[in-house]
Amino acid sequence: MSRWPKYVAGVCAAFALTVASAIQVAAADDEPVAPSYSYVGGLAAQVTRPGGPPPGANDWSCRPSSVHPNPVVLLHGLSNDTITWNSLSPVLAGAGFCVFTTTYGTGPLGPIGAITPVEESAVQIGAFIDHVLTVTGAAKVDLVGHSMGGAVPFYYLNHLGGVSKIDDYIAMGAPLHGTTLSGLQSMFAGLLEQPAIDELLTSRCGPCQLSYGAPFLRTLNADPAIAPDIRFTMIVSRYDEIATPYTTGLLDGPNVHNIVLQDLCATDYTEHYELTADPVAVRAVLDALEPARAEPASCAVVLPFIGPVGR
Template sequence: MALVQGGLRRLALLAGGVQSLAAEAGRVGAYALRTFGTPPGLRGLVLESAWLAAHVALYPIGLASEKIHQHDVYRTDDLPPAQRSLVVGDIEAAGTPVLLVHGIMDNRSVFTVFRRALRRRGFGVVHAINYSLLTGDLRSAAHELRAHVERLRAETGADKVHIVGHSLGGMIARYYVQRLGGSESVDTLVTMGSPHAGSNMAYLMPTPLARQLRPGSDVLAELDEPAPGCTTRFVVVWSRMDEMVVPQRNARLSHPDLRIDELELRDVGHLALPVDSRTVHWVATVLARPIHDQHFRRRHRHITRVPDTLRAGASPAS
C-alpha cells in the first residue's frame, strides 16, 4: 500500500511539473504572439534578422585590432554642419574619447553603424576594442579594460572618457567603474542590453563566465554593494524584446548610489540595439550634453520610454 501511495505521489509531482512547464510554455508562446504579432514587433524581428546577417558578414573584419584615430576637433572649417554644431556648442563633449566594448562571443564589428553615427555627429575619437573570446572571468576582463582606458587617455591627453558597452561589455565596464576605481576616469557609461540583474539564459552555458552572469552570482552581489564615491553617469538602454536577457527587466539598473538615465524600448532585439536609430540618437544626445557640472547634481533616475511601440504589459519584463 505504501509503495502504491509513493508511486501516486511521484506521479502527482510529475503531473504538477508537466503542468507548470506547459503553463510556462503557454506564457512564452503568448508573449511571443503579442510581441511579434504586431507591426512594431515584426519590425523588430526583421531588424534583428537583417542585422544578424550583416553582422555575420562583418565579423571577420572586426577580428583585427583597431588603432586609435584622433581627429582635430578644434578646427571646424572642414566639418559638416552636424559635427560643426557639436564642436562649437561644447568642444569638451566633442573631444571626450568614446570607448566601445562588445559583448560575449562578439567583436568590435557590432559597433560598425554606431561608431560611424557618433563620428558623423562630431565626436572626435571613437575607438572600439576587442577582448579575447576565451575570456572566462568578468573581473579579469575589467582589469584589461582599465589598461585600455589608461592607454586611450594617454594617447589622446583626455582626463576622462565615455564607455559604451553592449551586453557583457556593459557589465565589464560597470565592474571597472564601481569596483576598480574607474569612476575617476569614466565620465559616462552606456550599457545596451547588459544583464545588470543577471539573465536566466546564462544557465544554458556551463562556463565560469556564464555563472557570473546568472541572477544572484557573487559578481552581481559585489556590484550591488554601496558605491558612495562613484561619480560616473550611467546611461542604460534596454528592450522588452531582448531575447538574451531573460527576464528582460534584468537589463535595467537600480542602485541607490548611482545616477542613472534609462531608455526603454519595446521592439528591438538584443543584437540590434546598437544599430537602432532611436538608440543611436538618444545616446549621442546624452553624450553631447554639457558635462561640467553633472557630478554635483543630486542622484536620480530618469526614464525615457519610446511610446506606443507595443501594447503595455506585452512582455514579462513589466
C-alpha cells in the same frame, strides 16, 4: 492552421536575404559611408574584414575637441567589436567623437570576446582605457557597453580605480542584476549547482558569473551610488531574450536615466543582438552623450536582427 510557421519562415528568408546583401555591400566597399542599422551588417563585416575595427573607430591621431572632450570607448558583449559596433561607431565618428574599440576577454571561442572571467576582462578594459587617455591626452572617457560590456565595467569602477576616469556610462541590454537567459538557466539549475561544475564555470566563464542569483553579482556591485559624478544611461528592450528579465539592465539613482526603447517607439521589436544597431537606440546613445542636442526618436518598424523596415 497557425500562421506562426509562415511568420518564422518569412523572417528567416528576410534574414538570409539581408545577410547576403550586406556581405555584397561590405565586400564592395571597405569603408561604408552610412551605417547599416542592422545586426547582420556587423556579421557581414566580420566575414569580409574579420577582426577589423568598425568604421570610424581607432583613429589614433584623433584628438578630442572642446565640443566632445571625452573619447568614446565601445565595449562589446559576447561577440567582438567588428560585429557589435558596425552601426554605432560610424555614427559617433560622423558626429565628431573620437571613437575607440577593442575586443577583450577572448578565449576558446576564437574571435568571440567577453568569455574570460569578469576580473580578467575588467583588467584588459582598464588597460585599454588608460592607453586611450594617454594617446589622446583626455582626462576621462565616455563608455558605451553592450551586454557584458555594459556590466563588466562596474568591476572596473568598484575594484580597479576606474571611477575617476569615466564621465558618461551608457549600457545597452546589460545583465547588471544577473540573467535568466529567458528561462534556460532554470533548465540546468541542478547541474550548475553541483560544487565542482559551479567552481569550474565561475573560474573560467565570465558570462556564467552573471547568471541570475550568482554570488559574484555582489562583487560586481552594479550600484550607481558608488560613482555619483558619473551619468549612467541604461537602454533596454522589452524583447531582449538574453539579458532577462529586461529589467536587469535598469538601475536606480539620481544619476541614472533609464530608457525602455518601446516607450520611445512602440513598433521597435529590437531584441538583444539588434540593440546596438537599432536606430532608436543609436539616437538614445547620441542624446546621452550630447544632451544639449537631443532629438526625438524617429520611429520605424524595427525587426529583430534585420533592423528597420523601409529605411
